[in-house]
Amino acid sequence: MxxxxxxxxxxxxxxxxxxxxxxxxxxxxxxxxxxxxxxxxxxxxxxxxxxxxxxxxxxxxxxxxxxxxxxxxxxxxxxxxxxxxxxxxxxxxxxxxxxxxxxxxxxxxxxxxxxxxxxxxxxxxxxxxxxxxxxxxxxxxxxxxxxxxxxxxxxxxxxxxxxxxxxxxxxxxxxxxxxxxxxxxxxxxxxxxxxxxxxxxxxxxxxxxxxxxxxxxxxxxxxxxxxxxxxxxLGNPPMNILPITYGNSLFWIANQSLTCPSAIREKLQPQEGQKFDLGIRPEHIQFITSENVIDDLQQDVWAFEKVPLDVEVSVVEPLGREILVRAYIPNSSQPHEQYSIQFQVPIHHHLHPGDRLTIKLDLNQILIFNSTTGDTLYP
Missing domain, CATH: 3.40.50.300 (P-loop containing nucleotide triphosphate hydrolases)
Incomplete structure (x- = not known):
């Protein structure tokens, strides 16, 4: 050897x-x-x-x-x-x-x-x-x-x-x-x-x-x-990459706003209007139903600052154990700019193209990339 x-x-x-x-x-x-x-x-x-x-x-x-x-x-x-x-x-x-x-x-x-x-x-x-x-x-x-x-x-x-x-x-x-x-x-x-x-x-x-x-x-x-x-x-399905813009202590995707965690603000010191790419893997996205909202409220863990997004389903792919959902984030101000996002849901959910859903992103699992060079800025 x-x-x-x-x-x-x-x-x-x-x-x-x-x-x-x-x-x-x-x-x-x-x-x-x-x-x-x-x-x-x-x-x-x-x-x-x-x-x-x-x-x-x-x-x-x-x-x-x-x-x-x-x-x-x-x-x-x-x-x-x-x-x-x-x-x-x-x-x-x-x-x-x-x-x-x-x-x-x-x-x-x-x-x-x-x-x-x-x-x-x-x-x-x-x-x-x-x-x-x-x-x-x-x-x-x-x-x-x-x-x-x-x-x-x-x-x-x-x-x-x-x-x-x-x-x-x-x-x-x-x-x-x-x-x-x-x-x-x-x-x-x-x-x-x-x-x-x-x-x-x-x-x-x-x-x-x-x-x-x-x-x-x-x-x-x-x-x-x-x-x-x-x-x-690395990863299948691959990591989602979403273009975001910083403004008023928030991240903006299309015309929807997301909380910018204080840890990210402290590390990046972002400027108003600065653009980044946000990365999150499909397994760190959960789609919100009335049942899991109630569960989260009972556990005192759900709050809207935990990054909800409204999306529209474009493709549904049953995989046996779960369903892969391909959706997009609508942009009413610029309809031609629609950002795609993938996530998985349990097999018992019946979803169809055109369905509108609310999803939540796990803030502990997001990555921030330089939108020009692609280098990881956070964590």
């Missing part, structure tokens, strides 16, 4: 900048996930670590050894690709043994390793089959097995689950996490799927347009994003 350290890694393709000033260190044995939208540079970073790409500038260290000039085959890393890259003319056993054969491992020792790896991945019954005789999930296990059999210092996984259907992807993701817990090999995993990223990672590296936006443990990044891009990328 080994740590992986990137220092000021930049990669240019002629005049196109793919990644810029990438700095992070993955400690020995940890599982880190590079996540971000398509084209953000995730795979370029992974291929640079593997030695399949050459950095324009910067240094790559594996096990505290500078590997810039070391070819890919000698870096002692194992990479699993999106398309699995199995040899179609070889059996599963031969695919598993290929890396060991190239390294000159004794055939008897190779067979022992193959049997052990196959057993750990539950593919013993597939050893004599060819890749074309396997399902996508089985091919994925063989690709993982080939990497494991080499006993590398580092695993590099480039969207290995993206070709699987939803249920198999969920099952395989859980198996992959258990596998890492057993083996403890330093792993760097690339995905654009934020659910995979959140569930697998010890640490997330959020990327956008070739630059690192934030590094941290999944829950911390989710609850305290450094900017609007991170806030909206």
């Amino acid at each position: 080994a740590n992986v350290r990137l220092e000021n890694i930049t990669r240019r393709y002629h005049t196109t900048l793919a990644i810029e000033e990438i700095n992070f260190e993955v400690p020995d044995g940890e599982f880190w996930v590079l996540v971000g939208p398509s084209g953000c540079g995730k795979s370029t970073i992974l291929r640079t670590i593997a030695g399949l790409e050459t950095a324009t500038s910067g240094n790559v260290y594996i096990d505290n050894t500078l590997v810039n000039e070391i070819p890919a085959r000698k870096r002692d890393v194992a990479m699993v690709f999106q398309n699995y890259a199995l040899y179609p003319h070889l059996s599963v056993a031969e695919n598993l043994a290929f890396g060991l054969k190239m390294r000159g491992v004794d055939p008897t020792k190779t067979q022992e390793i193959i049997q052990k790896v196959a057993q750990s991945l539950s593919i013993e019954h597939l050893l004599n089959r060819k890749p074309k005789q396997l399902s996508g999930g089985q091919q994925q296990r063989v690709a993982l097995g080939r990497a494991i059999a080499r006993e590398p210092k580092v695993f590099l996984l480039d969207e290995p689950l993206s070709n699987l259907d939803a249920q198999l992807r969920d099952d395989t993701r859980a198996e992959l996490k258990q596998l890492h817990q057993r083996l403890g090999i330093t792993t760097i995993y690339v995905t654009h799927d934020q659910v995979e990223a959140m569930t697998l990672a010890d640490k997330l590296v959020i990327l956008h347009q070739g630059k690192i936006q934030q590094i941290g443990d999944p829950q911390r990044v989710y609850s305290r994003p450094k900017n609007r891009m991170v806030a909206t990328f």
Whole structure:
């Protein structure tokens, strides 16, 4: 096992900048996930670590050894690709043994390793089959097995689950996490799927347009994003972003006013007419019914300074356990400016497009962003 350290890694393709000033260190044995939208540079970073790409500038260290000039085959890393890259003319056993054969491992020792790896991945019954005789999930296990059999210092996984259907992807993701817990090999995993990223990672590296936006443990990044891009990328449904204007100690959305908490006023010292973006996740929005108003009154927690908003339902999407409601905040003074907002309600509520509702926002969970740069200003 080994740590992986990137220092000021930049990669240019002629005049196109793919990644810029990438700095992070993955400690020995940890599982880190590079996540971000398509084209953000995730795979370029992974291929640079593997030695399949050459950095324009910067240094790559594996096990505290500078590997810039070391070819890919000698870096002692194992990479699993999106398309699995199995040899179609070889059996599963031969695919598993290929890396060991190239390294000159004794055939008897190779067979022992193959049997052990196959057993750990539950593919013993597939050893004599060819890749074309396997399902996508089985091919994925063989690709993982080939990497494991080499006993590398580092695993590099480039969207290995993206070709699987939803249920198999969920099952395989859980198996992959258990596998890492057993083996403890330093792993760097690339995905654009934020659910995979959140569930697998010890640490997330959020990327956008070739630059690192934030590094941290999944829950911390989710609850305290450094900017609007991170806030909206993580979470499903995504965080709501609402343009607001400060005035008279209030925040204004369209022609509706919201209380501006004193903690926000003290930290931001906002000026009259200053514009911000307010962020709030769908799970921190509650739609008001006569029943929950009574409950709140009885508990002495409901008051209108707790940020009510009037909205109009545009789309209702039943999800089984709850209903996702897509609504908009009407603006009578400027009807062409309608701000969308999403939230979830219990499945027993019967809502329809055109329904007018009052919702309340949890003030303890709102974020304030710079409306120009997108940087998080509060908290």
